[in-house]
Amino acid sequence: MVSTYTAKYTKIRSGYMGQLVEWPEVVTEGKTIEECRDLLKDALHEMVIAYRQQGKEIPVGGALLEQVPVEV
Template sequence: MLSNYTARYIKIGSGYLGQLVEWPEVVTEGKTLEEYGEMLKDALKEMFLAYHQQNKEIPSGGALLEQVPVEV
């Protein structure tokens, strides 16, 4: 079964740092966006395994995001 999760990331001095919107415990970083993406997939797989072993409910994916412009 294929599930989609929403990643949110920011540029930091050493590369990129991010987490999943629907599953905030899944956090990682990488020097490049490509490395960050690979690290995120690996972190997600590990979290799936940990939740499964602990019989915890897996958060569902599919969050929708919207940017809201505000004049400040």
Template sequence: MNTLYPVMLEPQEPSGYCVQFVDIPGAITEGETLEECLFNAAEALTGVIESYIELGQEIPRPSENIKEAYYIAPDARVQSALLIRWARGDRSLADIARALETSWPSAQRLENPHHSPTLKQLERAASVLGKKLVLSLE
């Protein structure tokens, strides 16, 4: 599963760029340099997805192969919550809690963007969801 969202940079006058996500309309930011834009984009994406999760809103999947786009991921806490949520699909949190042999609140924390699950918890959850945990540094 992919959590890299495409972002487009549009030059602004007299300087800098406007940064807009293709799939997340509420995630808009700006910056003077490319580096600043990409940093701000990650912050904006993290904040908007956190908000979507807290409000129980549907989170769009990221588009792929957008020409001239930069691809940005939210922070690790939000990525893990998002991936667990997507992998769970229609299964209830109660089903996941039973499969993990844990409490419902413990299972719910896996989808909480303010909680940092351990690698062991993520690995167990991935296994229960029929997935494999894969880490990447970029």
């Protein structure tokens, strides 16, 4: 079964931080957004394995994000 998760990337001093919206415990950092993306995929894979081993329920993916404009 394939699930899709929503990644959020934030520019930080050392590069980028990546985190999954639906599974906030899956978080990592990389010097470039490409590196961060690869590391986030690895972290997700490892988290799935750990949750299965512990018999925990894996969070459901598929969030929909929308940017809401506001004048400030």
